[in-house]
Amino acid sequence: MLETYPKKLSERLSEDYERQQALFSAQPAIVQRYLETQGKQIAQAVVDGDPQINFSLPDRVICTLENVDQPALVTIPQNQRTRSAGSFINRFRKTELYKELRHAFIELEQSPDRAVSVAAGLLRHATVMHMVSHMLPAGRTVCYTPAEEDESIPFIPEDDGLEPESAITAATDAIAEEGNGESGRGNLLVPFVPYARKFFLPQWVAFGEHGEMLVKSVDEANAHIKSMQRFMEVLFLAVALAPYISIDEEYAKKRYGMLGQLVNQGRALAIYQVKEIINRIKQRAEAGSLNRGLRLSLPYFDDQDLKLAISHFEVIPSGRIMFVPGFVVRAVRQEEVKVSQDTRYSSSTRKHLLYLLDLLEKAFEAANL
Template identity: 30%
Template sequence: MLHTTVSPDLIFQIEKSFYIEGEQKWMLWRNQTNEVQQHFVAQAEQILQAIQKNRPSLEFSLPEKVVLVDPCTHAYREEIIPARYRRQTIGRRLFQRGNSTLSIVLQRLSDLQSSAHLSLSLSANILRYWIARLWLNQLPEGEALPENKGLNPSSEARPEVQRYFPEWLLFNSNGEPLFSTKAEAEQSIHAIEATLQSLLSAMAVDPTIVEEEAFRSRYMTLVTQMVEQGRAYCEYLTKSILSTIRKRQSQHTLNRGLSIHLPYFDDQLLEIRYLDLEVVPPGRIAFEEVFLIHAIQRAQESISKNSKLSLSTRQHILEELKLMETSFSDCAPYSPVGALSPYYRRIKPPISGDTSQNISESKI
């Protein structure tokens, strides 16, 4: 599951008044001397490398002085950064061992932003700006989406998504798998997830990056491809499960119980999850196809009422259940063998006071 789960519709509704606009941060950097500009970019690259490698410690420095806007006169002036703040050292303390380098860096930048020294606040804003943009530029953009390239838009598909990542495509336009093993397919899904996590982490560094088209395009492309390919892969796994059931049914190896872990893709958590179906409880019970139909129908009723899942995820699961149901739609109604078999006869209830016969059925 993604460390930060954000709805595609909500990610662009961040309250901008809490942050200095991205364009303003750009202007703050542009007003610096060439030497200071290069210093900020170099330090941002150093911080980004430490975040990506999750290093336990990090050192970065601030320039000797910066140019800022005087809040009273609104004129540009130079301000010296106090010497004791120019070298910043970040390390995980004993109680911070479980924290990532990203979270510790964000805390330090937040502390600098809230400082009474305007030079420190300005430096933190510029560093946030460049760390996020450098991170964004490292992420793939994808390629223009040709017609019938295997992405089957759902009812929620966005028309503005016109790109895709061919290296992570799992199925072609005919629905045929482009992977040779399940491990290879899951590796592609994890690659999309890791890229999306990096994108969300860049947003955590500088939330104003959501205003940029480069961010929006990557985000919508990643989410769309991840959901569509994840659902298609789950359908592929469902068909594999059906094939296994048919095979084991023909081999008569389903007579000691049957439980199914049905995979589905949750578009809120952006991960593959499983729905447990108990078709036949453990024991010496012969498998009948009608047992599977009954289990599917119970699951359909339960999923239809499950408000914790999004409407699109529920529809996705119901489609998989329908696929399973139609695969066994030709099964005959089940009748208990013992009740109707000619080898069984019903014994009349014993006469009052006669306890010699205390069973309702007996085999002849």
């Protein structure tokens, strides 16, 4: 009987995930280890952006066959095991390996040879499981709340009142520094500030609760942002190869934890840089070096692309025009109108950018330069 309504996407993904998990668990230990080794190699090539990857299917798998009641151990001929995806030409074409690999897996899974089809599915499964479970650091259990009710991504860490203010309670709460401790006393543990310990990976928190920088430089803060973006990119690649991995509990925990942290810290970096821009404008105005025009490049964090972007707008056209703070206010208000009507921004990104523009406006409304 045909289903009246299609199954929900989450139900289909759950079925795919559970089926692959059960198939993998049913394989002999030696086959599982082989799949894990091949999956690790493939995952590394995909994440590194290699143009090509060679891989091979296991020599045998347990699978079901037509007219056979019980699953059987089926051998895969040697000439059907060696496979590849991508080509060295892709380095010049800028073709991403994961797309070629996904196509290769789909073709193999559609093979009339049942053993080849099952082996390809198992190898795809081993690849994405390695990406999620072994290529990304484990983090803390966290809970975020949205800044406002209509925010699509919660990114404000909740304070459950259980976090100690100074004691080191877990390995993730401290960094072990080698070579700085006294002889015979092991490594020196340097704890993170309490606010950082509210995030998934405290070691990548660059800004505090009130926007203060916790690292030594903006370059270091940018490096932390890039590390978080890389983390999210690995998760994206895993889902692109096997959408059902989004059902995996560890995937969900890592995505939730890192997404909230990245948005929080990305916005904090943008706010910090805008305040730096305000200070530089005031300093240059005092020095009289802004009388030949002024064009601003305002950083903001795009929560759709998960990266810092730049909004460009002109404050004073080129020429011999004396700088007046009111010029900044006028230009900002004009830009606010444009941003509020620009449909390319998500609702939350638009609010974030308008907040940054408001910082600029207020800084020069009552400026006494």
